[in-house]
Amino acid sequence: MEKKQSLCGFLSLLIFHLAIKTSAAGTPTLQQLNRGFRASFDESAGSFQPLLSDPTGIFSFGFLQINSSNLDLAVIHLPSNEPVWRAIPGRPAQRSGSALLSFNGSLLFSDQNSGVLWSTPATAGDRVVLLNSSNLQIIKVAEPIDVLWQSFDFPSDTIVQDQNFTSNASLFSTNQRYSMRLGSNYLALFMEFGRGVEEPMYWKRTALEAKNQIVAGEGPIYAQLSPLGFLGLYQKENAPVDELSFDSFARGITGFRRLTLEADGNLRAYYWNGKIWVSDYKAISELCELPSACGAYGLCSAEEKRCGCIDNRSHGCLAADAGDLCGSGNDDFWVLKRKGVDLANKEVLGFVKVESLKECEKLCKRNCSCWGAVYNNASGYCYEMDYPIQTLLEVGDENKIGFFKVRITRNRGGGGGGGDKVRKAAEALVVVGVLAAVALAGAGVYRLWRARRKTGERADGSMVEGLAPGPYRNLNSSSFRSIEMSDSFRK
Numbered sequence: 001m002e003k004k005q006s007l008c009g010f011l012s013l014l015i016f017h018l019a020i021k022t023s024a025a026g027t028p029t030l031q032q033l034n035r036g037f038r039a040s041f042d043e044s045a046g047s048f049q050p051l052l053s054d055p056t057g058i059f060s061f062g063f064l065q066i067n068s069s070n071l072d073l074a075v076i077h078l079p080s081n082e083p084v085w086r087a088i089p090g091r092p093a094q095r096s097g098s099a100l101l102s103f104n105g106s107l108l109f110s111d112q113n114s115g116v117l118w119s120t121p122a123t124a125g126d127r128v129v130l131l132n133s134s135n136l137q138i139i140k141v142a143e144p145i146d147v148l149w150q151s152f153d154f155p156s157d158t159i160v161q162d163q164n165f166t167s168n169a170s171l172f173s174t175n176q177r178y179s180m181r182l183g184s185n186y187l188a189l190f191m192e193f194g195r196g197v198e199e200p201m202y203w204k205r206t207a208l209e210a211k212n213q214i215v216a217g218e219g220p221i222y223a224q225l226s227p228l229g230f231l232g233l234y235q236k237e238n239a240p241v242d243e244l245s246f247d248s249f250a251r252g253i254t255g256f257r258r259l260t261l262e263a264d265g266n267l268r269a270y271y272w273n274g275k276i277w278v279s280d281y282k283a284i285s286e287l288c289e290l291p292s293a294c295g296a297y298g299l300c301s302a303e304e305k306r307c308g309c310i311d312n313r314s315h316g317c318l319a320a321d322a323g324d325l326c327g328s329g330n331d332d333f334w335v336l337k338r339k340g341v342d343l344a345n346k347e348v349l350g351f352v353k354v355e356s357l358k359e360c361e362k363l364c365k366r367n368c369s370c371w372g373a374v375y376n377n378a379s380g381y382c383y384e385m386d387y388p389i390q391t392l393l394e395v396g397d398e399n400k401i402g403f404f405k406v407r408i409t410r411n412r413g414g415g416g417g418g419g420d421k422v423r424k425a426a427e428a429l430v431v432v433g434v435l436a437a438v439a440l441a442g443a444g445v446y447r448l449w450r451a452r453r454k455t456g457e458r459a460d461g462s463m464v465e466g467l468a469p470g471p472y473r474n475l476n477s478s479s480f481r482s483i484e485m486s487d488s489f490r491k
Contacts, residue, residue, distance in 0.1 A: 029053040029060065033103045033128035041071060041099035048076055051101065054130040058256075059084070061130050063099065071095045073109055073118065075134050075151060077256070080277060084134050084258060086156040090176040093117045103128055106138065106149075123148040134160050161227045161257040167220040171261045178265040178291065182221060185214050185241075187233065188348070189267060189283065191291050193387055197369070200387045202265070202291045202345040203283050207233050207242035214241050225259050229280065231269070246281040265291045289344040291390055296320035297404070298391040299341065310392065310404060311336055318406055320371070320388030334406040341402040342393040343374050343383055351381045361403050372404035 029050045030037075039051050041063045051062040057078070064074035064083060070092035075085040087109060093099065098112040105125050109118040125138035125148050133152075140146035152163050157174050159165050171180040172192070179190045179199065186206045190199040207214060207221065214221065214235055221235050229249035232240035246269050255271035255278070262268055269281035287293050288300035294307035297318040301308065309317035343349065354360050357375045360382035364370040369386045376382075377399040389404050 031055065031129070035104055035126065037101075037103040037128075039101050041095075041097065041101075043095070043097050048074070048081065050076075052128065052130050052136075054132045054134070056132045058132065059130055059134045061136055063101070065095060066092045069095050071099055073101065075130065075136055077134070077258075077272070079274075080272065082258075082277065083156075084158050084160055085136065085151045086174075087118045089156045089174050090172065120149045125149070133162060135163070157262070158258050158260045159223075159225055160259075161225045163225060165223040165225075167222065173261045173263050173265065175263045177263070178261055180261050180267060182223060185209075185221065187223060187231075187244075189261070189265065191265070191387060191390070197387050200345070200385070201348045203267070204348045205242070205244060205283075209241050211243075212239040212241045225257055225269075227254065227257060229253060229257070229271075231259060244281075248278075248280050264293070288391070288393055291345065294391040296391075297336075297389050297406075299394050300391050301394045307391075308394070310338055310341070310389075310402070320390070336402075336404045336406060338402045338404075339398040340395050340400065341374060342395045342397075342400045343385075344391070344393055346374070346383050349383050349385075351383045353380045354382045355380065357401055357403075364403060364405075370405070372402060374400060374402050376400050 030052050031054075033052055042049055045063070047065045048060075049063040050060040053060050059075055060078055061073070061075050064072045064076065064086070066072055071094070072089065072092040073087035074083040076082065077084055093109075093111065093114065096111045096113060099117075100110055102108045102110075103125075106120045106123045107128065108116065110116050120138060123138055124140065126141045127139050129137050129139060131137065136151040137147050138149040140148055153166075153169065155163070155165065155169055155171055157171055159171065165171075165182070167182045172178070177192055179192050181188060181190065186204050188201050188205070189203040190201050192199055212235070218235055221233050221241060224232050224234060226232055229246045229251065231244040231246075233242040233244075234240050248271060253271055253273075255273050257269065257271045257280075258277075259267065259269045259281075265284075267283040268279060270277040271280055272278075284290055286302060287305065288302040292298070294300045294309075295317055297310045297320060299308040299310050300306075311318065352363065354363070354375075357377065360373050360375040363382060364373040364384050367384065367386070370384050371387060371389050372385045374383045374385075374392070378397075392402060
C-alpha cells in the first residue's frame with residue numbers, strides 16, 4: 001500500500017512539473033490552464049506576457065500589447081515574436097491595468113471599464129492547452145478527450161501548416177480591409193468596406209481538378225497548408241482537387257510554415273529557417289495589381305513603378321467614403337473622367353456590354369451603389385464599381401476610359417468642416433483644369449472654330465472620338481458636376 005501511495009505521489013509531482021514551464025524571461029509559464037485560472041495584465045511585462053506554453057516552448061499564449069496603447073490575446077511564435085493567432089485583431093482593447101483573463105469552463109477576457117472584451121462560447125471545459133501546432137484548445141477530460149473549442153477554427157490573419165481552413169472561416173488582414181474566403185470550387189480575396197457595401201473580389205484561384213474532381217453533394221472544399229510547400233484544396237481526405245505550389249515545393253525544406261493575409265491585401269507564404277521568415281509565395285506579384293497600392297482614387301503606373309492620383313493631384317488623392325450615392329439635400333457629387341485607366345481586378349468582376357461610353361455612364365449614374373465605371377471602347381465592356389474607388393492602373397490605351405463619382409458633403413454645422421474642405425479642393429481642381437485648358441488650347445481655339453465653321457462640323461464633347469472641349473461636361477443633372485482628365489492635362 002505504501003509503495004502504491006508513493007508511486008501515486010511521484011506521478012502527481014511529475015505531472016505538476018510537466019504542467020509548468022519557465023519562459024525565456026524566467027517567468028514560470030503553465031502548460032495547461034485549469035478551471036478557476038485567473039491572470040491579470042502586467043503593464044511591466046513588455047510587449048508580450050506569456051500565460052500558457054506549448055510542450056516544445058516554441059509557441060505561447062498570453063497578453064499582446066499593440067502599439068503601446070492597445071491589448072489583445074494572442075498565440076505567438078516565440079523565436080520570431082510573430083503572432084499566428086489573435087482573439088480580437090479588428091478591435092483590440094484599450095491597454096488597461098485592470099485587464100483580466102479567466103477560465104471557468106470557457107475563456108473570458110475582460111476589464112473593469114469595458115466589461116467583457118472577448119470570450120469563447122459557454123462550454124463545460126476542464127482545461128485549456130496549447131498544442132505544438134500552435135492550436136489553442138479547450139478540452140473536456142474524457143475517453144477520448146473532447147475538444148470543445150479551438151483557435152484553428154477561428155483564424156485571424158494567418159493559417160499555419162496542417163491547419164484546415166474551411167468554408168465556415170475567413171481570414172482578415174490586421175487592418176480588417178481585406179479577407180480570404182472559400183467558394184464552392186475556388187479560393188478568393190476580397191476588399192472589405194462595411195456599411196452594407198458588397199465585398200468586391202480582387203483575386204481568385206479556381207480549383208484545376210487535375211488530380212481529383214469536386215463531386216456535387218459531397219460537401220464543401222477546404223484548404224490545408226502542407227509542410228511540403230503547397231496550399232492544397234480538398235473535398236475529402238484524399239488527393240487534392242488543386243495545389244497552389246510555393247517556391248520551396250518538393251525541395252525538402254522542413255521549416256515551420258505560415259500563410260498570412262497582410263495589410264496591403266496580398267496573400268503571402270513563409271517558412272521559418274531558424275533565423276528569419278523566408279518569403280515563399282505571394283498571390284499578387286505586381287505592385288499595381290494590389291487593391292489599393294496607391295490608395296483611394298490612386299493611379300498606379302506599372303511601367304514607371306510610381307503612384308499618382310486620378311485627378312492629377314500632387315499632395316494626396318481624394319478620399320473614398322462608403323455609403324449610398326443617390327444623394328440627399330446635404331450631398332453633392334463631382335464626376336471625374338479620365339482616359340487611359342483600367343482595373344487590375346477586372347478578370348474577377350462582372351461586366352455588361354453596351355454601345356457607348358454614354359450608356360456605361362448612365363448605368364452607373366442611375367445605380368445608387370455605383371462609385372464609378374471603366375468602359376472599353378474597343379470591346380464595349382462596361383465594368384461598374386459598386387464600391388469606393390481604390391487604385392486604378394494607368395495604361396497607354398486611351399480606349400479605356402474611367403468615370404468616377406466623388407461625394408461632396410456640405411457642412412451640416414456642429415463643428416464639422418470636412419465637407420467644405422473636399423468641396424474647396426474639388427473647386428480648386430476645376431480652376432486648375434480651366435487654366436490648364438486655356439494654356440494648352442488657347443493658341444488653337446480660333447483656328448479650330450474657323451475650321452468647324454467652314455465644314456459645319458459639330459463638336460459633340462465625346463472623349464471617345466476626340467479630346468473633350470474643356471474640363472467640364474454637362475451630365476444634365478444638378479447633382480453632378482464633371483471634370484475630365486486626359487493626357488493633355490497630365491503633369
